[in-house]
Amino acid sequence: MKWFQWLTNISPRKPTPDNNGSTNNNSDKSSITGELPDTAISLHLNENLRQLRSILGVQNDIIYRQIRLGNNRATPACIIYIDGLVDTAVLIDDIIQSLIHLSTQGDFAPGKTNLGNFIVESALPASNVAEVATIPKLVASLLSGGVILLVDGMHPAVAIDIRKHAERAIGEPPSEVLVRGPREGFTETLKTNMTLIRRRIRHPKLRFSTISIGRVTATDVAMVYIEGITSQDLIAEVQQRLERIDIDGILESGYLEELIEDNPYSPFPTIHHTERPDRVAASLLEGQVVVLTDGSPFALIMPAQLASFLNSPEDYYERYILTTAVRQLRWVAFAISLFLPSLYIAITTFHQEMIPPRLLVSISAYRQGLPFSTLIEALMMEFVFEVLREAGVRLPRAIGQAVSIAGALVIGQSAVQAGIVSPLMVIIVAATGIASFTIPSYSMGITIRYLRFPLMLFAGAFGLYGITIAFIMLVIHVVNLRSFGVPYLAPLAPLHTGGLKDVVIRAPWWGMKKRPTEYGKPDLIRQAPELKPGRFHNNGQREQQT
Amino acid sequence: MIKRLLVICLVFFMILVLAGCWDSREVEELGIISGIAIEAAENNRVRVVFQYINTSVQSGQGSGGSQAALQKPYRNQVTEGDTFYDALKQLPNETIARRFFAHSEILIISEQFARERGITEISDYMDRDPQFRGNAFLLVGRGNDMVSLMDTAGTISSTPTHRLNNILRHQDLTSTYGLLRLADFNRVLDSGYEQPFTGLVEQHPSLSRPDAPGHGLLDGQVPEPAYDLAINGTALFKEDKMVGWLNQEESRGLLWLRGEVKQGRIKFSLPDDNEGIILTEIHQAKTRVKPYINDGEVIMDVKIDVKSVVEEVTGRTPLDMADDLERLEEAQNQAVLKEVEAALNIAQRQLQVDAFGFGEIVHRRYPRQWQEMKYNWADIFPGLQVQVEVKSTILHTNLTSHSASVRAETKD
Numbered sequence: 001m002k003w004f005q006w007l008t009n010i011s012p013r014k015p016t017p018d019n020n021g022s023t024n025n026n027s028d029k030s031s032i033t034g035e036l037p038d039t040a041i042s043l044h045l046n047e048n049l050r051q052l053r054s055i056l057g058v059q060n061d062i063i064y065r066q067i068r069l070g071n072n073r074a075t076p077a078c079i080i081y082i083d084g085l086v087d088t089a090v091l092i093d094d095i096i097q098s099l100i101h102l103s104t105q106g107d108f109a110p111g112k113t114n115l116g117n118f119i120v121e122s123a124l125p126a127s128n129v130a131e132v133a134t135i136p137k138l139v140a141s142l143l144s145g146g147v148i149l150l151v152d153g154m155h156p157a158v159a160i161d162i163r164k165h166a167e168r169a170i171g172e173p174p175s176e177v178l179v180r181g182p183r184e185g186f187t188e189t190l191k192t193n194m195t196l197i198r199r200r201i202r203h204p205k206l207r208f209s210t211i212s213i214g215r216v217t218a219t220d221v222a223m224v225y226i227e228g229i230t231s232q233d234l235i236a237e238v239q240q241r242l243e244r245i246d247i248d249g250i251l252e253s254g255y256l257e258e259l260i261e262d263n264p265y266s267p268f269p270t271i272h273h274t275e276r277p278d279r280v281a282a283s284l285l286e287g288q289v290v291v292l293t294d295g296s297p298f299a300l301i302m303p304a305q306l307a308s309f310l311n312s313p314e315d316y317y318e319r320y321i322l323t324t325a326v327r328q329l330r331w332v333a334f335a336i337s338l339f340l341p342s343l344y345i346a347i348t349t350f351h352q353e354m355i356p357p358r359l360l361v362s363i364s365a366y367r368q369g370l371p372f373s374t375l376i377e378a379l380m381m382e383f384v385f386e387v388l389r390e391a392g393v394r395l396p397r398a399i400g401q402a403v404s405i406a407g408a409l410v411i412g413q414s415a416v417q418a419g420i421v422s423p424l425m426v427i428i429v430a431a432t433g434i435a436s437f438t439i440p441s442y443s444m445g446i447t448i449r450y451l452r453f454p455l456m457l458f459a460g461a462f463g464l465y466g467i468t469i470a471f472i473m474l475v476i477h478v479v480n481l482r483s484f485g486v487p488y489l490a491p492l493a494p495l496h497t498g499g500l501k502d503v504v505i506r507a508p509w510w511g512m513k514k515r516p517t518e519y520g521k522p523d524l525i526r527q528a529p530e531l532k533p534g535r536f537h538n539n540g541q542r543e544q545q546t
Numbered sequence: 547m548i549k550r551l552l553v554i555c556l557v558f559f560m561i562l563v564l565a566g567c568w569d570s571r572e573v574e575e576l577g578i579i580s581g582i583a584i585e586a587a588e589n590n591r592v593r594v595v596f597q598y599i600n601t602s603v604q605s606g607q608g609s610g611g612s613q614a615a616l617q618k619p620y621r622n623q624v625t626e627g628d629t630f631y632d633a634l635k636q637l638p639n640e641t642i643a644r645r646f647f648a649h650s651e652i653l654i655i656s657e658q659f660a661r662e663r664g665i666t667e668i669s670d671y672m673d674r675d676p677q678f679r680g681n682a683f684l685l686v687g688r689g690n691d692m693v694s695l696m697d698t699a700g701t702i703s704s705t706p707t708h709r710l711n712n713i714l715r716h717q718d719l720t721s722t723y724g725l726l727r728l729a730d731f732n733r734v735l736d737s738g739y740e741q742p743f744t745g746l747v748e749q750h751p752s753l754s755r756p757d758a759p760g761h762g763l764l765d766g767q768v769p770e771p772a773y774d775l776a777i778n779g780t781a782l783f784k785e786d787k788m789v790g791w792l793n794q795e796e797s798r799g800l801l802w803l804r805g806e807v808k809q810g811r812i813k814f815s816l817p818d819d820n821e822g823i824i825l826t827e828i829h830q831a832k833t834r835v836k837p838y839i840n841d842g843e844v845i846m847d848v849k850i851d852v853k854s855v856v857e858e859v860t861g862r863t864p865l866d867m868a869d870d871l872e873r874l875e876e877a878q879n880q881a882v883l884k885e886v887e888a889a890l891n892i893a894q895r896q897l898q899v900d901a902f903g904f905g906e907i908v909h910r911r912y913p914r915q916w917q918e919m920k921y922n923w924a925d926i927f928p929g930l931q932v933q934v935e936v937k938s939t940i941l942h943t944n945l946t947s948h949s950a951s952v953r954a955e956t957k958d
Contacts, residue, residue: 348572348573349570349571349572349573350569350570350571352571352573352576352646352648352649353648353649353677353679357578357580357649357651360573360576360578360649361578361599361601363573364573364574364576364578364599364601365601365602365603367572367573367574368574368601368602369574370574373572374572374573460570461570463570469558473558
């Protein structure tokens with residue numbers, strides 16, 4: 001073992017916690033991202049307004065609505081909100097109305113000590129109302145869509161959450177299309193996404209723990225798990241890694257993924273992402289932790305294993321026998337998309353004796369007079385394929401398809417006719433490309449597509465021998481990967497036979513009695529012992545087999 | 547850290563260098579040799595025919611277009627040298643560099659060469675060259691004109707070697723000749739007491755070709771090939787030199803004794819019925835050879851079990867009763883026995899070569915006694931007593947038990 005010790009030592013390590021990180025934060029912050037001084041709210045309305053104006057500046061979209069409360073209209077007050085972030089109808093109809101109504105009832109006098117309490121408890125017809133004591137909190141609540149009520153002589157201020165902004169409707173997730181399965185996908189709104197999960201898991205132990213990340217953007221990030229199913233260690237680890245993040249902005253879940261993953265130098269994704277609430281629910285039930293990011297329809301699922309990137313949610317909705325076949329098909333396609341071009345190069349330039357004679361003759365015939373070596377030909381065609389694919393992805397959908405089809409046809413066909421590439425190479429490239437699209441995860445697909453290129457170089461330089469070397473290096477790397485401490489190849493390596501029910505095959509639901517053990521095992525049994533359907537007597541009781 | 551990385555890079559580099567498989571060659575640069583034929587030339591030299599596949603013609607897509615259609619799908623290059631390798635090196639340099647033997651399917655040695663000089667001096671190079679495959683078929687070519695034999699293209703297969711290969715792959719359809727692949731031939735040679743054999747190929751004028759030139763041909767149509775290739779028997783070797791040959795019936799006898807008969811016809815007639823010939827097709831054949839040592843004398847006890855089906859009856863033999871079939875079975879026993887006897891007569895008694903592998907069988911049964919026997923096996927073998935017992939079973943007579951004429955007779 002010692003011989004290989006040094007190999008493992010140079011493999012990417014877990015990021016070591018930065019000791020200086022938390023203490024030095026303030027000193028290296030620029031003035032823009034610096035925290036506001038923690039001043040309390042003054043009793044004087046004007047003083048508060050002056051402070052706010054100096055912090056926020058004079059902005060068109062920040063509305064300061066001055067009103068007067070009390071019997072004699074003696075108490076000045078101000079409602080502050082950001083136009084477009086709040087539900088104006090509710091604001092006018094309920095809040096402003098009732099405040100004005102309140103002033104006429106006579107039980108309201110300036111100088112009452114718990115004025116804030118009174119307003120919160122008795123006067124405001126809104127559900128989500130909170131008291132805010134300091135200016136920074138007030139600003140934060142204002143910027144996230146709250147309505148601030150400042151009353152002269154009242155301390156603290158009141159923040160009412162009636163946020164409402166334009167949002168996309170829930171639609172079918174475009175990156176993960178299923179034939180059979182729910183059509184709902186996450187949207188960019190955290191609240192909606194949380195609702196979508198809640199609707200699927202109606203259990204009191206479902207937990208959302210929300211923190212705000214981003215010095216400037218202050219993005220809401222929600223960590224989701226089911227207490228009792230997810231191991232405490234995992235929850236703590238995810239929490240710790242999230243809290244470590246100190247960055248100016250989080251605009252997409254991809255930011256988080258890169259900041260909390262175990263192996264920053266690996267091309268392989270070690271955190272899964274999905275747009276599907278059903279997939280998230282399934283992961284939660286298996287004891288994984290999900291992280292939702294406000295502003296992104298992609299939920300992060302962690303820990304993630306290689307096998308899970310080859311699974312589609314549909315695997316669990318379609319009948320298990322066919323799903324097993326489909327999964328095996330996917331593993332084969334996975335191997336094809338990784339190895340086919342390099343195998344072709346290696347065999348046709350080094351190991352021609354492995355080709356059946358007739359095929360060798362026809363490959364040779366098609367390659368007569370071609371200007372480039374097989375390696376160059378393959379690299380060229382794969383490059384063109386990637387270009388076409390990329391062009392197709394970035395273009396508007398309608399044009400995109402046309403470009404990719406026309407490009408493939410025109411370039412493929414004419415390249416062959418012009419005698420630049422052989423038709424066999426076109427077949428190889430097309431087969432590889434199509435095979436790579438069977439990988440359900442886009443991130444994994446792209447990883448595999450790009451790993452082909454170094455493999456092709458190895459194959460072109462050293463033949464099958466080179467492929468073997470490259471494959472060994474790849475395996476050493478993948479075996480070393482961890483996702484939140486869980487081996488990336490689990491349950492294949494280290495082998496856990498119970499987990500094999502859900503890797504290359506998919507056992508029927510009544511056969512998967514336990515949750516995966518990789519993520520910790522607080523509560524393993526997920527179903528009653530005798531769920532396999534069979535012949536039933538009346539009352540749904542299974543016939544006793546003797 | 548950097549040191550380690552350097553060490554790793556160095557190790558990988560060393561692995562790559564040490565293995566030493568550098569020679570990448572593009573497919574189109576290969577001169578694919580599909581077969582080799584060797585004949586004796588004057589002054590004790592070797593004449594070698596290398597058959598190249600003309601890949602630009604093979605698939606219509608080649609750059610030549612219509613011009614390519616006029617080219618042969620193969621090219622024969624003939625050289626002479628003192629030895630095989632010497633002859634190989636007489637090829638143009640460009641061709642030598644391109645040579646690719648891994649798909650050589652056939653190696654033909656002319657009868658004259660095989661009789662006079664033997665196979666070993668040729669197969670020596672094939673054993674050394676990593677490109678050669680042991681599963682190439684070894685054949686002996688009748689006569690000494692391999693150059694024209696290697697130019698006998700057929701209509702279905704594109705090259706003469708493909709044509710031969712197609713014939714040889716269906717050896718079990720007739721079971722009328724013995725056949726060994728190069729590696730098996732060498733293995734048999736290595737044993738020291740068993741003697742190798744292999745198929746004997748010859749070309750003969752094709753019957754499909756009309757006598758009048760151009761008869762029955764459309765304009766521009768390619769005529770049927772003038773010559774056919776056929777494997778008409780088995781060449782027998784003593785050590786690596788050919789000493790004689792068996793015709794098709796005798797070859798069948800060899801195969802019976804070796805237990806290698808798969809399918810094929812048996813032709814015989816009933817002893818007391820001169821009316822016609824009966825042909826049966828072998829469906830299953832089993833041979834058990836058991837040696838006995840009796841008073842120091844080795845006896846080979848051979849039991850042959852043949853299951854066959856009546857395919858053709860030219861006479862009026864009725865076949866409806868069980869008795870009839872029994873008579874048939876008896877006659878078939880005799881026919882098989884005759885083939886076996888013929889093979890034994892030539893190989894054992896005249897040429898005294900153990901092509902049957904009896905030595906190996908005795909070795910397995912009596913390993914201790916064999917230790918003494920193996921040194922004088924050449925003396926023991928010709929006097930070996932071989933007891934052959936054939937048991938035939940006629941499975942059925944196909945769709946009918948009578949020919950039409952017999953049916954008409956029984957109606958009356």
